[in-house]
Amino acid sequence: MLRLLILPTMVTATLMLAACAPTSYQKTDTGELPSLAMATETWVRTSGKALPAVDDLMMQADSQIAASNWDLASEKLERALRISPDYAPAWSRLSQIALYKEDPQRAIQMAKRSNSHAGKSVELKLLNWQFIREASEMLEDTDGVQNASKNIYILQNL
Numbered sequence: 001m002l003r004l005l006i007l008p009t010m011v012t013a014t015l016m017l018a019a020c021a022p023t024s025y026q027k028t029d030t031g032e033l034p035s036l037a038m039a040t041e042t043w044v045r046t047s048g049k050a051l052p053a054v055d056d057l058m059m060q061a062d063s064q065i066a067a068s069n070w071d072l073a074s075e076k077l078e079r080a081l082r083i084s085p086d087y088a089p090a091w092s093r094l095s096q097i098a099l100y101k102e103d104p105q106r107a108i109q110m111a112k113r114s115n116s117h118a119g120k121s122v123e124l125k126l127l128n129w130q131f132i133r134e135a136s137e138m139l140e141d142t143d144g145v146q147n148a149s150k151n152i153y154i155l156q157n158l
Contacts, residue, residue, distance in 0.1 A: 043058075061076035077090045096131060
């Protein structure tokens with residue numbers, strides 16, 4: 001019951017703090033990488049049913065992400081994944097953190113892992129492909145950018 005009251009408060013605080021995220025990753029609505037606030041909304045909507053311990057760790061990680069504490073957020077996410085290794089929203093969060101830390105190889109790896117566990121969640125897969133495209137751009141991998149763009153187009157038209 002307490003979790004149901006805390007979650008909306010944490011989401012609101014995270015979205016408010018997300019406006020302070022590094023602007024280099026907050027691009028336009030042209031299908032490019034969404035802002036941290038938009039990513040957080042997607043993660044919350046696609047979270048589904050998780051164990052209470054995982055939910056708590058996700059809320060803590062989101063607070064750390066909003067405060068740009070990437071290492072602490074990663075630690076919380078990795079703990080959650082030790083409990084529930086197939087929890088796609090946690091892998092997706094790790095992907096975005098890798099982008100913020102300018103580690104595109106890890107971002108791609110984490111986004112692909114998230115997609116492998118995302119099931120029928122088109123919204124989460126779309127977000128992950130946007131992370132993959134951004135990471136591919138950072139790596140100057142034109143094939144990776146084209147592949148990600150193709151997958152984004154397909155998902156947007158489902």
